[in-house]
Amino acid sequence: MSSIQPGCLWVVATPIGHRDDFSARAIETLRNVAVIAAEDTRHSRPLLLHYNIATPLMALHEHNERDAVDAIVRRLLGGESVALISDAGTPLISDPGFRLVRAARAAHIRCVPVPGACAAIAALSVAGLPSDRFVFEGFLPPKAAARRSRLQELAGDARTLIFYESSHRVADSLADMRDIFGAEREAVLARELTKLFETVLSESLAELAARVVADTDQQRGEHVILVAGRGDEVDERLAEGQRIFAILREELPPAKAAKLAASISGAPRKALYGSGE
Numbered sequence: 441m442s443s444i445q446p447g448c449l450w451v452v453a454t455p456i457g458h459r460d461d462f463s464a465r466a467i468e469t470l471r472n473v474a475v476i477a478a479e480d481t482r483h484s485r486p487l488l489l490h491y492n493i494a495t496p497l498m499a500l501h502e503h504n505e506r507d508a509v510d511a512i513v514r515r516l517l518g519g520e521s522v523a524l525i526s527d528a529g530t531p532l533i534s535d536p537g538f539r540l541v542r543a544a545r546a547a548h549i550r551c552v553p554v555p556g557a558c559a560a561i562a563a564l565s566v567a568g569l570p571s572d573r574f575v576f577e578g579f580l581p582p583k584a585a586a587r588r589s590r591l592q593e594l595a596g597d598a599r600t601l602i603f604y605e606s607s608h609r610v611a612d613s614l615a616d617m618r619d620i621f622g623a624e625r626e627a628v629l630a631r632e633l634t635k636l637f638e639t640v641l642s643e644s645l646a647e648l649a650a651r652v653v654a655d656t657d658q659q660r661g662e663h664v665i666l667v668a669g670r671g672d673e674v675d676e677r678l679a680e681g682q683r684i685f686a687i688l689r690e691e692l693p694p695a696k697a698a699k700l701a702a703s704i705s706g707a708p709r710k711a712l713y714g715s716g717e
């Protein structure tokens with residue numbers, strides 16, 4: 441392909457499910473570069489074979505990234521063209537590649553995006569939640585305490601929140617979101633996008649959290665959780681939280697009073713702490 445320039449790093453999106461979501465430009469690029477750096481070569485091989493892409497593969501994953509980056513940058517500086525792909529979707533989006541792109545740019549190597557599927561954007565495009573401003577949070581921390589603390593930090597954000605979640609944590613995360621953002625907050629669970637069991641559910645956080653417990657099929661596969669940003673109802677919860685905090689503060693240390701007031705009212709703990717001081 442004549443447009444493949446030597447010494448360029450091509451950052452190429454692959455499908456997130458449906459194989460046809462692979463652009464003609466992505467396929468041509470992968471056929472014509474000298475080497476493809478893939479997150480998991482065994483995972484990518486069937487897709488590449490399906491599209492008759494016979495380009496040699498090398499591994500670039502979180503465990504070898506440092507060494508692999510040096511080797512790839514050397515090849516790029518030597519004039520070879522290299523493509524970066526991940527297991528699914530857009531590289532760097534909750535996937536490896538950041539260190540490589542950063543090192544390539546620092547070495548004045550041209551980095552060319554070949555855009556395509558991204559689960560967060562696909563989910564947002566059908567969620568029916570405000571899409572003019574949004575925050576991509578990727579994966580929440582796996583441990584409950586760290587997850588809740590991150591959610592508390594996000595509770596006051598007015599932008600649509602987008603999370604990736606794995607099947608074994610989706611129920612716990614939705615329950616924490618219900619407790620911290622409030623039972624009535626609007627949310628969307630986008631599951632198995634572009635695949636056979638694609639499901640997009642729009643409900644309140646209380647309804648969604650209950651549904652994934654009652655119907656464990658809804659926990660299967662890959663999920664994007666989208667939550668509406670803080671609306672006016674949060675101001676009411678905050679006012680209620682402040683009222684409860686002021687009462688508890690009479691009897692308890694402020695940190696404990698804020699924690700209790702937050703869990704009773706659904707107001708963010710950080711917004712309460714100090715409100716009675």
Ligand code: SAM
Pocket residue numbers: 456457526528529530531532533534535557558559560603604605606630631632633634635662663664
């Ligand atoms: N780089 C990818 C992208 O562009 O979306 C994301 C990779 S990340 C390791 C994998 C996570 O993305 C999954 O756990 C899930 O949260 C989300 N995801 C990927 N494919 C999906 C799909 N088809 N439907 C819903 N969520 C998906």
